[in-house]
Amino acid sequence: MVLSLDDLVALSGAHTIGFACYAAFQNRIHNFNTTHNVDPTLCPNFASKLQGKCLLHNTVKTAGAPMDPYSATFDNNYHKLVLHGKSLFSSDQAQLGFPKTKALVNKYASSKQAFWQAFTNSIAKLSSINGGQEIRKNCRIVN
Structure with missing residues (x-):
C-alpha cells in the first residue's frame, strides 16, 4: 500500500x-x-x-x-480519452466517478508536463516496492 x-x-x-x-x-x-x-x-x-x-x-x-489511437507515443492522450468516454477498461473510466481522481485526470489531460512529472515520480515509487531493481525499457526483457 x-x-x-x-x-x-x-x-x-x-x-x-x-x-x-x-x-x-x-x-x-x-x-x-x-x-x-x-x-x-x-x-x-x-x-x-x-x-x-x-x-x-x-x-x-x-x-x-x-489502448490509444496514437499508441506508439507516450503522451497524455489517454487522460483525454478517459474524459471523452473513450477508454477501453471500466477501471479507467471509473476514475471520473470520484472528485479527487477526476480532478487528476483533468489535470493530466490539460498538461503533458504535469502528467510526465507525476508518472516519473510514481513509476520510481512503484519500482522501489520490490527493491528498486530496475525499470525495464521492454517489459519482457531484463535490461
Missing part, C-alpha cells in the same frame, strides 16, 4: 501505449447489464466502432484494439 491514489491515476496513464485484447473489454460493449447492452459511460460512437471490430461471438484470441 505504498502507492497513493495520485500514483494510481498517474500510472494508469501508461495505457496511452499498447493494445488490449477483446476479452479484456468485451463486457463493456456487449451485454453490459440487464438495462444496457453497452456501458453507458462509453461514448456511443466509440462503442459502435468497437462493436464493429469485436463481434459478440469473436473467437480470435488476438482480436482487440489499441
Whole structure:
C-alpha cells in the first residue's frame, strides 16, 4: 500500500501505449447489464466502432484494439480519452466517478508536463516496492 491514489491515476496513464485484447473489454460493449447492452459511460460512437471490430461471438484470441489511437507515443492522450468516454477498461473510466481522481485526470489531460512529472515520480515509487531493481525499457526483457 505504498502507492497513493495520485500514483494510481498517474500510472494508469501508461495505457496511452499498447493494445488490449477483446476479452479484456468485451463486457463493456456487449451485454453490459440487464438495462444496457453497452456501458453507458462509453461514448456511443466509440462503442459502435468497437462493436464493429469485436463481434459478440469473436473467437480470435488476438482480436482487440489499441489502448490509444496514437499508441506508439507516450503522451497524455489517454487522460483525454478517459474524459471523452473513450477508454477501453471500466477501471479507467471509473476514475471520473470520484472528485479527487477526476480532478487528476483533468489535470493530466490539460498538461503533458504535469502528467510526465507525476508518472516519473510514481513509476520510481512503484519500482522501489520490490527493491528498486530496475525499470525495464521492454517489459519482457531484463535490461
